[in-house]
Amino acid sequence: MESLIKIENIVKRYDMGAEELYALKNVSFEINKNEYVAIMGPSGSGKSTLMNIIGCLDTPTSGTYILNGKDVSEMDDNELAHIRNKEIGFVFQTFNLLARSNALHNVELPLVYAGISKNERIKIAEDALASVGLEDRMKHKPNELSGGQRQRVAIARALVNNPSLILADEPTGNLDTKTGEEIMALLADLNSKGNTIIIVTHEKDIAKHARRIIKIRDGLIADDTTKPLKGEI
Amino acid sequence: MNFFLETKENFAISFKAITANKMRSILATLGIVIGIAAVTLMQTAIEGINIAFEKSIAAIGADVLYIQKFEWFGKEDFELYRNRRDITMYHFDYIKRNATTVASMCPTMGSPRTIQYGEYSLQNVFAIGTTNEYQETFGIDMEDGRFFTQKESDAGYPVVCIGTDVKNALFPNSNPIGKSIKVGTYSFKVIGVVEKQGSLLGLFSLDNRVIIPAERFTKIFGTRRSISINLKAEDLNNIEDTREEVRSIMRKARKLQPWVKDDFGINQQEAFRQTYEQLTSLIKIIGLIITSLSLIVGSVGITNIMFVSVKERTKEIGIRKAIGAKRSTILMQFLIESATICLMGGFIGLMISFPLSLIINAFVLPTSMPLWVVILGLFISLLFGVLSGFFPAFNASKMDPVESLRYE
Numbered sequence: 001m002e003s004l005i006k007i008e009n010i011v012k013r014y015d016m017g018a019e020e021l022y023a024l025k026n027v028s029f030e031i032n033k034n035e036y037v038a039i040m041g042p043s044g045s046g047k048s049t050l051m052n053i054i055g056c057l058d059t060p061t062s063g064t065y066i067l068n069g070k071d072v073s074e075m076d077d078n079e080l081a082h083i084r085n086k087e088i089g090f091v092f093q094t095f096n097l098l099a100r101s102n103a104l105h106n107v108e109l110p111l112v113y114a115g116i117s118k119n120e121r122i123k124i125a126e127d128a129l130a131s132v133g134l135e136d137r138m139k140h141k142p143n144e145l146s147g148g149q150r151q152r153v154a155i156a157r158a159l160v161n162n163p164s165l166i167l168a169d170e171p172t173g174n175l176d177t178k179t180g181e182e183i184m185a186l187l188a189d190l191n192s193k194g195n196t197i198i199i200v201t202h203e204k205d206i207a208k209h210a211r212r213i214i215k216i217r218d219g220l221i222a223d224d225t226t227k228p229l230k231g232e233i
Numbered sequence: 234m235n236f237f238l239e240t241k242e243n244f245a246i247s248f249k250a251i252t253a254n255k256m257r258s259i260l261a262t263l264g265i266v267i268g269i270a271a272v273t274l275m276q277t278a279i280e281g282i283n284i285a286f287e288k289s290i291a292a293i294g295a296d297v298l299y300i301q302k303f304e305w306f307g308k309e310d311f312e313l314y315r316n317r318r319d320i321t322m323y324h325f326d327y328i329k330r331n332a333t334t335v336a337s338m339c340p341t342m343g344s345p346r347t348i349q350y351g352e353y354s355l356q357n358v359f360a361i362g363t364t365n366e367y368q369e370t371f372g373i374d375m376e377d378g379r380f381f382t383q384k385e386s387d388a389g390y391p392v393v394c395i396g397t398d399v400k401n402a403l404f405p406n407s408n409p410i411g412k413s414i415k416v417g418t419y420s421f422k423v424i425g426v427v428e429k430q431g432s433l434l435g436l437f438s439l440d441n442r443v444i445i446p447a448e449r450f451t452k453i454f455g456t457r458r459s460i461s462i463n464l465k466a467e468d469l470n471n472i473e474d475t476r477e478e479v480r481s482i483m484r485k486a487r488k489l490q491p492w493v494k495d496d497f498g499i500n501q502q503e504a505f506r507q508t509y510e511q512l513t514s515l516i517k518i519i520g521l522i523i524t525s526l527s528l529i530v531g532s533v534g535i536t537n538i539m540f541v542s543v544k545e546r547t548k549e550i551g552i553r554k555a556i557g558a559k560r561s562t563i564l565m566q567f568l569i570e571s572a573t574i575c576l577m578g579g580f581i582g583l584m585i586s587f588p589l590s591l592i593i594n595a596f597v598l599p600t601s602m603p604l605w606v607v608i609l610g611l612f613i614s615l616l617f618g619v620l621s622g623f624f625p626a627f628n629a630s631k632m633d634p635v636e637s638l639r640y641e
């Protein structure tokens with residue numbers, strides 16, 4: 001199996017005046033290409049912190065992080081921005097779409113920063129929106145879409161640059177159960193097409209979609225279990 | 234390629250942001266609007282005043298020195314002037330004998346007279362007595378006929394050259410050449426019409442005059458007045474040398490002791506120019522103060538709303554960074570936004586000042602807004618846009634993506 005993520009001894013410390021807070025105490029693991037991983041744990045255990053480091057939004061206080069063979073922990077701001085653009089697709093709990101832009105333009109945006117020309121951009125973005133079932137909602141602004149539709153737009157945006165990795169931090173947290181299931185089915189479908197997916201959740205029902213579940217508690221890995229495939233012992 | 238695409242996107246963003254806050258953007262540009270309107274209007278006005286000044290000062294001649302009893306813009310005590318001796322033909326002849334750097338020179342003396350031809354008459358015409366060298370000294374062109382000759386001048390022939398105002402008043406439908414007119418009570422034969430000269434600084438007409446030989450003038454009107462000795466320098470570039478030469482000759486003619494100040498004035502166009510420049514530089518300084526003040530006020534306003542705009546869009550900045558926007562992209566996004574706002578202000582300023590310049594042109598003085606002023610105005614607004622936007626944009630560019638995403 002080809003390794004996509006290799007994290008070793010990652011520490012994240014927040015200096016809060018006199019106090020020091022270790023959001024991540026010492027975390028190491030590897031994730032291979034095309035895995036579907038759920039990170040679980042109680043609130044405040046460090047899930048989002050870990051996710052932000054994996055997503056290159058944040059840098060660890062110490063430890064190394066190799067993504068796709070590149071040492072990300074040594075990179076400067078510009079290089080990280082480039083990695084976020086090319087290698088990573090984010091899906092957030094609160095969707096995080098640009099309110100003033102329509103669905104199409106939201107999905108187009110990563111391609112703008114990737115330097116792709118307007119015509120090509122529109123074509124790719126339309127395809128991405130169609131692949132999440134929103135071909136008839138392209139010109140809608142976020143406030144004209146339901147929560148589930150917004151999250152689909154966000155997923156289309158995450159997909160559009162063909163990233164190595166899709167990160168979803170509590171993607172169903174703001175959705176009702178039924179819509180949440182639909183989103184999870186969409187992610188499962190993406191995984192079956194070859195995408196590597198990491199989701200953060202604290203719901204068992206959601207986590208069960210993933211084959212591998214990493215549990216963290218107080219900034220440490222408490223458990224790391226991979227379900228056997230059907231047919232495997 | 235990438236930069237170009239991002240810039241296009243940034244323009245689209247700023248357009249959206251500005252139209253989403255129309256009223257705020259317009260209010261914020263007020264200072265810039267006033268500043269740009271002020272600077273362009275002021276320049277346009279100065280342009281017009283300059284043209285008018287150059288046009289009317291041309292009659293004085295840049296290369297002519299005027300030796301007269303008084304300085305044109307004398308700043309000293311009246312006491313110093315009161316007892317000055319007259320300038321007379323004696324001084325004229327003395328200079329004529331001794332000066333080496335003078336191309337031509339003529340005396341002028343004058344008094345207002347009534348001019349008459351048949352039933353037509355014109356009062357308060359300036360009658361000037363001079364010599365034939367007047368024409369060369371002042372570079373006079375004739376509209377019709379000729380100037381008087383040396384022979385006519387020396388012998389004091391009763392011949393006269395008239396200005397166009399006189400011609401128009403006395404000869405509305407006939408040719409004046411060869412006609413006999415009365416200057417005061419004396420008859421003169423018209424031999425030429427001087428080309429139209431316009432007015433001096435718009436104050437009095439240079440065409441409301443008649444020119445006769447000095448020899449004749451003194452004979453009929455007397456010699457009891459101070460004259461002006463007008464000298465054309467051989468070389469305009471060395472006019473200061475000529476001035477010094479003439480000054481020392483004059484002092485000799487007047488027998489002044491070395492410690493005594495000049496008791497005559499040597500005037501030249503330069504004096505007008507200096508006085509004029511003092512006046513316009515005052516206008517410029519006032520204009521500059523108004524402009525800078527409103528631009529500074531405007532700039533502070535723009536900086537302020539840009540800070541607000543950045544703050545309001547913290548989340549948006551986080552989102553853009555999460556999907557790959559670099560620091561430089563965000564910096565440019567907000568710089569372009571503030572530059573666009575200021576450019577809009579500049580445009581509005583020009584839209585105010587341009588019609589005003591047309592009004593000035595129509596009713597006050599002929600002028601037009603030079604293209605470079607328009608470009609300057611837009612450049613200044615662009616510059617202020619970038620300057621005012623820099624700190625807010627820089628702030629935005631270095632926001633932490635995680636914290637910005639968490640901002641509600």
Ligand SMILES: Nc1ncnc2c1ncn2[C@@H]1O[C@H](COP(=O)(O)OP(=O)(O)O)[C@@H](O)[C@H]1O
Nearest residue numbers: 014021023041042043044045046047048049050
């Ligand atoms: N910017 C920050 N400054 C200080 N403490 C932080 C910051 N971000 C997160 N933390 C703390 O780190 C711990 C882990 O947070 P987080 O990763 O968001 O937890 P989770 O996503 O699992 O709920 C929490 O105790 C949280 O308060």
Ligand SMILES: [Mg+2]
Nearest residue numbers: 047048049169
């Ligand atoms: Mg969290």
